[in-house]
Amino acid sequence: xxxxxxxxxxxxxxxxFVTVILFAILYGVGIGMYKGFMKPQVFLNLFIDNAALxxxxxxxxxxxxxxxxxxxxGAVLALTCMVLAWLLANTxxxxxxxxxxxxxxxxxxxxxxxxxxxxxxxxxFIITLAGMLFCRGxxxxxxxxTINITNPxxxxxxxxxxxxxxxxxxxxxxxxxxxxxxxxVVLGFTRFGRNIYALGGSESSASLMGLPVFRTKVSVxxxxxxxxxxxxxxxxxxxxxxYNLHGMGMEMDAIASSVxxxxxxxxxxxxxxxxxxxxxxxxxxxxxISFQGxxxxxxxxxxxxxxLCVFIIMQAFITEHKSKLTAKSSLEENS
Amino acid sequence: xxxxxxxxxxxLFLPIVALAVLLIFNGIFVExxxxxQITEDGRLFGRVIDILTRSSSxxxxxxxxxxVIATSGIDISVGAVVAISAAVVCTLIGGRGDGxxxxxxxxxxxxxxxxxILCGIWNGILVAKFKIQAVVATLILMxxxxxxxxxxxxxxxxxVYYKPFASIAGVxxxxxxxxxxFIALAMVLLVVFVMKKTSIGLFxxxxxxxxxxxxxxxxxxTLVLFLVYAFSGFCAGVTGLIESSLIRxxxxNNAGLNMEMDAILAVAxxxTLLSGGxxxxxxxxxxxxTIQTLTTTLYALGVSADxxxxxxxxxxxxxxxxxxxxxxxxxxxxxxxxSAKAVTADAKAVNKA
Numbered sequence: 303x304x305x306x307x308x309x310x311x312x313x314x315x316x317x318x319f320v321t322v323i324l325f326a327i328l329y330g331v332g333i334g335m336y337k338g339f340m341k342p343q344v345f346l347n348l349f350i351d352n353a354a355l356x357x358x359x360x361x362x363x364x365x366x367x368x369x370x371x372x373x374x375x376g377a378v379l380a381l382t383c384m385v386l387a388w389l390l391a392n393t394x395x396x397x398x399x400x401x402x403x404x405x406x407x408x409x410x411x412x413x414x415x416x417x418x419x420x421x422x423x424x425x426x427f428i429i430t431l432a433g434m435l436f437c438r439g440x441x442x443x444x445x446x447x448t449i450n451i452t453n454p455x456x457x458x459x460x461x462x463x464x465x466x467x468x469x470x471x472x473x474x475x476x477x478x479x480x481x482x483x484x485x486x487v488v489l490g491f492t493r494f495g496r497n498i499y500a501l502g503g504s505e506s507s508a509s510l511m512g513l514p515v516f517r518t519k520v521s522v523x524x525x526x527x528x529x530x531x532x533x534x535x536x537x538x539x540x541x542x543x544x545y546n547l548h549g550m551g552m553e554m555d556a557i558a559s560s561v562x563x564x565x566x567x568x569x570x571x572x573x574x575x576x577x578x579x580x581x582x583x584x585x586x587x588x589x590x591i592s593f594q595g596x597x598x599x600x601x602x603x604x605x606x607x608x609x610l611c612v613f614i615i616m617q618a619f620i621t622e623h624k625s626k627l628t629a630k631s632s633l634e635e636n637s
Numbered sequence: 638x639x640x641x642x643x644x645x646x647x648x649l650f651l652p653i654v655a656l657a658v659l660l661i662f663n664g665i666f667v668e669x670x671x672x673x674q675i676t677e678d679g680r681l682f683g684r685v686i687d688i689l690t691r692s693s694s695x696x697x698x699x700x701x702x703x704x705v706i707a708t709s710g711i712d713i714s715v716g717a718v719v720a721i722s723a724a725v726v727c728t729l730i731g732g733r734g735d736g737x738x739x740x741x742x743x744x745x746x747x748x749x750x751x752x753x754i755l756c757g758i759w760n761g762i763l764v765a766k767f768k769i770q771a772v773v774a775t776l777i778l779m780x781x782x783x784x785x786x787x788x789x790x791x792x793x794x795x796x797v798y799y800k801p802f803a804s805i806a807g808v809x810x811x812x813x814x815x816x817x818x819f820i821a822l823a824m825v826l827l828v829v830f831v832m833k834k835t836s837i838g839l840f841x842x843x844x845x846x847x848x849x850x851x852x853x854x855x856x857x858x859t860l861v862l863f864l865v866y867a868f869s870g871f872c873a874g875v876t877g878l879i880e881s882s883l884i885r886x887x888x889x890n891n892a893g894l895n896m897e898m899d900a901i902l903a904v905a906x907x908x909t910l911l912s913g914g915x916x917x918x919x920x921x922x923x924x925x926x927t928i929q930t931l932t933t934t935l936y937a938l939g940v941s942a943d944x945x946x947x948x949x950x951x952x953x954x955x956x957x958x959x960x961x962x963x964x965x966x967x968x969x970x971x972x973x974x975x976s977a978k979a980v981t982a983d984a985k986a987v988n989k990a
């Protein structure tokens with residue numbers, strides 16, 4: 303029995319199980335405390351409100367998996383919203399051309415960051431921190447005021463609702479779900495996905511095995527940039543504005559979601575469904591606060607920060623436990 | 638010639654040249670830039686003095702940041718800690734309109750510096766004890782910190798009417814310069830003194846170069862890391878005092894905003910490698926003054942505060958590239974490749990002739 307528990311803790315899905323159970327408990331408590339939690343729409347709202355965060359978290363999970371980090375996601379999201387709003391307000395190009403343009407911009411930005419990091423061996427956090435400031439600044443350069451999106455096609459897209467059972471979901475959720483599936487397949491079933499895990503496990507081993515380290519690194523940051531831009535579109539669909547302070551601190555939320563969902567910050571361990579549950583847990587906390595009604599929204603940040611701390615410390619213990627376990631088993635083999 | 642070569646290869650070369658370029662630019666385009674006047678009560682007055690005064694916060698922050706970066710860590714929570722410290726001192730003194738302090742000012746100041754140290758200790762525990770990467774550990778406080786500051790001020794901007802509070806960043810009668818310049822000077826001297834007279838500086842360097850080796854030599858790595866982050870928190874606490882006194886208010890959203898970036902930039906400009914190891918306090922101080930000069934110059938050119946990060950981000954990446962060993966290798970290779978090509982071209986020309 304004891305051995306089984308110890309094996310379970312060492313399993314790479316342990317954090318994920320903890321997260322799913324925590325989510326179930328939180329939701330159960332919610333149902334017990336507030337009648338409103340029973341409505342299916344409340345559950346679907348978790349997705350609708352957090353569609354952008356889900357997409358951004360997917361991107362950041364890729365970077366965390368190779369042991370990197372991307373702090374620029376929130377700012378890229380804000381810049382995407384702003385450029386999209388500006389394009390739709392000031393130029394005559396069609397909605398789809400504008401969307402393609404901003405997606406291209408985000409992807410290119412991610413690629414540049416990845417190139418700098420991989421080519422010159424620079425620390426990811428400093429480059430992406432610079433990227434974050436750059437994008438925030440650029441957003442302010444374009445406009446310091448809010449730009450409203452009034453384009454009829456885009457507004458129609460924002461108003462689109464797909465009914466699911468007893469409720470409905472928005473366009474953003476559909477994008478998020480597609481992104482989730484694609485990301486999960488890429489990570490789980492392709493050579494590129496395995497390269498990412500190998501690179502996260504140990505960069506020097508991956509390089510000695512002949513895996514394309516440079517290409518994988520650049521691709522990962524490119525994916526993160528693309529996901530941030532896609533998240534920006536989902537965000538714009540929800541807010542219908544471009545504003546300098548959109549997505550402030552979102553990098554933290556995304557990293558927290560990914561970590562809570564079982565991604566190891568040292569890289570090499572983590573998977574997409576976990577990241578989804580990480581976002582959902584934050585959504586539940588937010589729902590709690592809005593149902594409760596008197597608590598300040600700032601509490602969300604503090605609770606998420608605390609939760610992140612707990613999970614990171616748990617990770618530290620798991621890693622220690624694992625290394626003890628390997629040491630023990632190698633001892634047994636030797637004797 | 639030898640001396641010139643020594644200077645160009647020294648760590649102070651880059652920040653001094655950058656500062657000189659900025660000062661020359663200002664000297665040409667801004668009228669009376671270098672003029673310093675003395676008022677009747679012995680105060681110094683002028684644009685240069687103004688920059689010096691404004692840069693004192695950044696100098697203090699970059700001191701803590703230098704030591705943290707020397708251990709190959711980073712502290713991106715300093716901006717948020719500045720906001721917390723500002724919120725504490727302002728709420729303790731209180732925003733009473735009749736200018737009476739609710740708590741004695743000395744006590745409030747102690748509390749705000751104390752909360753800074755506490756934040757530093759929190760970061761230190763996460764990094765040193767739980768071995769979490771410094772970026773992520775301090776990221777927690779970076780975002781949660783402003784939330785805490787908001788809770789302390791209850792989402793409002795607390796304005797302090799208590800007169801003596803302004804003197805922290807203002808002029809005490811009879812003194813030639815504002816108080817914060819002296820605070821910064823005292824902190825710089827203190828740190829330099831401690832580094833010169835004790836071996837803690839050496840410990841910090843060795844932890845930054847190779848923590849495992851440092852441990853085997855007998856250095857208490859955990860303690861060194863812990864102290865470094867606590868000190869960075871202390872610096873942020875003091876900066877919070879100055880920043881709140883400057884505007885006589887606590888603004889949880891804007892106090893110390895983007896200051897972490899400026900501090901990192903100052904340290905990097907000063908020649909300390911972001912990968913840790915050898916550190917240069919003098920370089921960081923000059924770096925901080927340079928950054929402040931840059932900020933002031935850009936403001937003068939009509940760039941707004943929220944657009945400023947664009948320029949700074951480019952500066953960060955440029956400095957990173959200059960520091961990067963790999964970039965230098967690539968550049969050398971490119972240069973030698975070009976000269977080799979030139980040689981072959983010459984040889985061809987000779988052959989043809």
